[in-house]
Amino acid sequence: NEGFFVTSVLFSLTLPLTVPLWQVALGISFGVVIGKEVFGGTGKNFLNPALTGRAFLYFAYPAQLSGDAVWVAVDGYTGATALSVAASGGMQALNEAGFTIQQTLTGYIAGSIGETSLIAIGIGALFLLYTKVASWRIMLGVIVGVVVTTLLFNAIGSDTNAMFAVTPAWHLVIGGLAFGTVYMATDPVSAAMTDAGRFWFGFLIGLMTILIRVVNPAFPEGIMLAILFANLFAPLIDWFVVQANIRRRARRYV
Numbered sequence: 001n002e003g004f005f006v007t008s009v010l011f012s013l014t015l016p017l018t019v020p021l022w023q024v025a026l027g028i029s030f031g032v033v034i035g036k037e038v039f040g041g042t043g044k045n046f047l048n049p050a051l052t053g054r055a056f057l058y059f060a061y062p063a064q065l066s067g068d069a070v071w072v073a074v075d076g077y078t079g080a081t082a083l084s085v086a087a088s089g090g091m092q093a094l095n096e097a098g099f100t101i102q103q104t105l106t107g108y109i110a111g112s113i114g115e116t117s118l119i120a121i122g123i124g125a126l127f128l129l130y131t132k133v134a135s136w137r138i139m140l141g142v143i144v145g146v147v148v149t150t151l152l153f154n155a156i157g158s159d160t161n162a163m164f165a166v167t168p169a170w171h172l173v174i175g176g177l178a179f180g181t182v183y184m185a186t187d188p189v190s191a192a193m194t195d196a197g198r199f200w201f202g203f204l205i206g207l208m209t210i211l212i213r214v215v216n217p218a219f220p221e222g223i224m225l226a227i228l229f230a231n232l233f234a235p236l237i238d239w240f241v242v243q244a245n246i247r248r249r250a251r252r253y254v
Contacts, residue, residue, distance in 0.1 A: 003042040007032060010183055011050040013114025014176065014224075019057075019064050027053040047231050048190045051224050058224065082109055083175035087213070087220035090162025094170065104173040114183075115176040125182040134186035137195060138202040142181045145206020146171055153214050163214040177209060180223035190231045197234070197241040204237070205230045 011028050031053020036045040058065045082099045089096070103109045105118045114121075128134035150168040158164035171177065185191065185205050192201035205226045212222025219225065 004032060007036075007050045010114075011053050013179070013183075014050065014054045014112055015057075016065065016112055023057055023061055023064060027057040029053075030056040043189055046190055046234070048184055048187050048227060051184055051228055054224060055228060081175070082170075083213075083220050086166050086170065086174060087163060090165050091167070091170070093162070094166075099174075101169065101173055112176060112179075115179040118173055118178055121178045121182055128182065128186065133188070134182065135188075135191070135198045137198040138186050138191060138205075139181055141199040141202020141204075142177075142185055142206040142209075143172065143202075144199075145203040146177065146210055147206075149207045149210040153210065161214065166214075171210060171213070175213075175221045176223045180209075180227055181205075184223075184227050185230070190234065192234045192237045192241075194238050194241040196244075197238045200241075201230055201234055201237050204233065 008028055011031060012024065015024065015027075031049040031051075034056075035047045035049035035052030036042065039045045054065075082094060082104070085093045085099065099109065104116070109116050125134070125139065129136055129139075147168045150166070150171050153164045154167070156164060181202075185202060192198045205223070208226035208229055209222040212219050212225055216222075
């Protein structure tokens with residue numbers, strides 16, 4: 001069905017170009033069966049199935065997803081991602097490596113298949129917003145969460161962790177943050193349902209993404225784990241929003 005088709009496409013776009021095809025088949029099977037079907041199928045899952053499959057591959061075969069095995073030359077080209085460079089040396093390493101924000105716009109940068117071109121991601125975001133498939137509140141919440149958390153780390157500073165100094169603009173354009181914000185966080189089934197809940201759902205994703213990127217050097221890319229973490233709390237976020245609305249309406253008649 002169309003739900004499986006969308007899941008398969010999004011799952012493929014989160015992977016490096018060099019991942020073995022048998023791992024792709026294994027990952028999507030795990031994501032669909034464990035992340036969706038065991039909960040009753042389409043519309044009943046509380047985890048994003050595409051990210052569930054990628055998380056399985058990430059922990060089962062880390063070398064192919066984020067380790068040395070990723071950097072196999074393809075048509076004579078190989079290189080490290082901007083996010084891995086930033087994780088190792090911060091802003092100074094990004095500048096010395098010659099990375100520019102213009103490269104992230106055009107896609108002339110290393111990374112997973114779907115995460116490199118901000119222009120392509122932006123076009124998709126506009127289409128999803130125009131068709132009202134995706135929630136702008138979730139996207140806005142992620143951006144606000146990223147900016148607020150990054151500015152907090154910038155203010156704290158660190159002599160031992162260079163990621164503390166990476167600016168909000170760079171956090172937004174490197175890694176899978178933009179792709180995850182537009183195509184994964186906005187999944188209508190696993191995200192929060194209330195309007196206010198969607199904003200705070202997105203804010204939690206942005207906060208957790210930067211927290212994982214900066215504080216935990218073992219996971220330089222935090223968007224995948226942040227979205228799955230927020231998926232678990234989406235029903236609780238909606239519950240708090242509904243209870244707040246009930247209390248506010250009750251006060252009108254007191």
